[in-house]
Amino acid sequence: MSGDYDEEVFMDSEAVTMIVVMPTMFAIMGWAFKTGLDFFHKQRLIKLHYALQDKLLEKLGSSPEAIEYLHSDAGEKMFALAAKERANPYARILTALQTGAVISLLGVGFIVLRNQVPTEGTEAFMVIGVLGLCLGLGFLASSAAAYVFSKQWGLINGSNTSGA
Secondary structure, three states: OHHHHHHHHHHHHHHHHHHHHHHHHHHHHHHHHHHHHHHHHHHHHHHHHHHHHHHHHHHHOOOHHHHHHHHOHHHHHHOHHHHHHHHOOHHHHHHHHHHHHHHHHHHHHHHHHHHHOOHHHHHHHHHHHHHHHHHHHHHHHHHHHHHHHHHHEOOOOOOEOOOO
16 A cells, blocks of 8 residues: 555656656757847848948948938938947846846746655756756856946946056
């Protein structure tokens, strides 16, 4: 009778572990894949945009029409992508900060919950928790470094404290 109970507890703990671990792993892998695709898509758009700018400037040259075009609304819109990318470091810093906070708290949650699952599942919860915590702390460190460098390079508050 007690042998049947041990098998039921083992099966339940294994099921609980798989119910938590598998979706978490798929979610992390999906998020990483989506982030990678977004990065490559954005890089490709930037390359295409700069190639278009180069061809247009090459074709126009330095004629008065080119200077007039650059001062028009269409010319300003054409160069807005580069200015926006350089002028707004807050979005990148905030995204890294938010992602780091969420993933760190998720990792801490897994570490805390490891004591709530049966013995067989504690190791999996600990591994996922530590990996999540490390990944989250990496994002937080990245956002801090981006803030410091953006401030030094004058991208934040317009103060350039470096000699470059």
